[in-house]
Amino acid sequence: MEQKISFIGVGPGDPDLLTIKAMKEIKSAEVIFWTDSLIPEKIISLSNKDTEKIKTSSMNLEQIMNMMIDKYKKGKRVIRLHDGDPCLFGAINEQIRVLNKENIKVEVVPGISAFQITAAYHQAELTVPEVTQTIILSRYKGRTGMPERESLKNLAKLKSSLCLYLSARHVSITQKTLLEFYDPLTKVIVGHRVSWDDGWTEIINLKDMEIFSKKKNLIRTTIYIISPALDQLNKTSNLYNPNYQHLFRKI
Ligand SMILES: C[S@@+](CC[C@H](N)C(=O)[O-])C[C@H]1O[C@@H](n2cnc3c(N)ncnc32)[C@H](O)[C@@H]1O
Structure with a gap:
């Protein structure tokens, strides 16, 4: 070899x-x-x-x-x-x-990323038709250089599914910035050491992200998935619609 x-x-x-x-x-x-x-x-x-x-x-x-x-x-x-x-x-x-x-x-x-197992635990589809078709994987800037065009403010403007890594330390400013664009009742999955023996995930409202994170003392190995798709179980895609023709299924 x-x-x-x-x-x-x-x-x-x-x-x-x-x-x-x-x-x-x-x-x-x-x-x-x-x-x-x-x-x-x-x-x-x-x-x-x-x-x-x-x-x-x-x-x-x-x-x-x-x-x-x-x-x-x-x-x-x-x-x-x-x-x-x-x-x-x-x-x-x-x-x-x-x-x-x-x-x-x-x-x-390649390996499975933290956002994937966190979404899977909640049986969540992050790309629900007409709600959002976009997933952003990013972070609050912290000490790492980040281009201004990718500031949290600019990312939040899209109101897409937003998976934030490495951001628990900056939860106050993160929540404040997100609330400028997302509804306060937008669902957020918080995951800590997800899939570890002592790991957990929980769904909260965006308006409670800061207080919840501080109460749980979250600093490391934490991911947030903020998404308007998380409470949209009633939306259906065209994929299996009997009236929708595609290459593998003719009407
Ligand atoms: C240096 S980054 C690496 C991310 C990794 N390459 C991935 O794809 O998941 C480390 C950050 O990923 C997130 N992370 C990684 N594993 C995690 C887990 N099991 N539970 C929650 N967050 C996790 C946390 O935000 C953590 O601070």
Whole structure:
């Protein structure tokens, strides 16, 4: 097998939500780098007992990359685990850039993102016809540079399904900004460590988002799904409508 380093999305936490490919990679790895602040031990425990497991949450980029390249050059099968899907706030860019410079082949394996399991727990469709056909995955800006055109205010103007990552610390300003555009009774799913053993989700009204989050002391590993689609069970799409013709069903 050609040597490479694989970046694996391990999903939101529950090992049952791993893809088969992710599971195979975890089982065959000789060295695993993992973000211990966001991935539960349960996932790591699926690896072989001889696999070297390196926690990265207290390391900087240079330390992680030096170690990763060193293990790779020793001929080890190295994988790097990221929570959810690596393309979403995974900071894989800077890691891949360093590996490219070393001519090390890279593979990325997708995973289930936090918004998907949170919606699934509530049997929620976030794209209800005539209500919203758009899902935005974003965050409150915090310390990370964010283009002004993507400010929360601009995103909220669309009144689409809005999934906010990394925003619990900024819940006061988030709620205030959202209330300029969304109805105060818009449903919000709040999820904390969703699919972890101690995780939970709850549906609240937008007007209560701040008070609820503070009462629960939410800071980390929290997602909010704000959506006018969440209380629209009576809306029906055309897809299965007997009068709606499409390629696979003629009237
Ligand atoms: C660095 S971002 C990575 C997101 C990840 N790549 C994904 O696709 O879900 C970490 C943030 O994702 C959200 N998150 C990840 N896993 C979560 C979970 N199990 N429950 C709730 N939120 C989660 C939280 O907002 C957390 O602060």
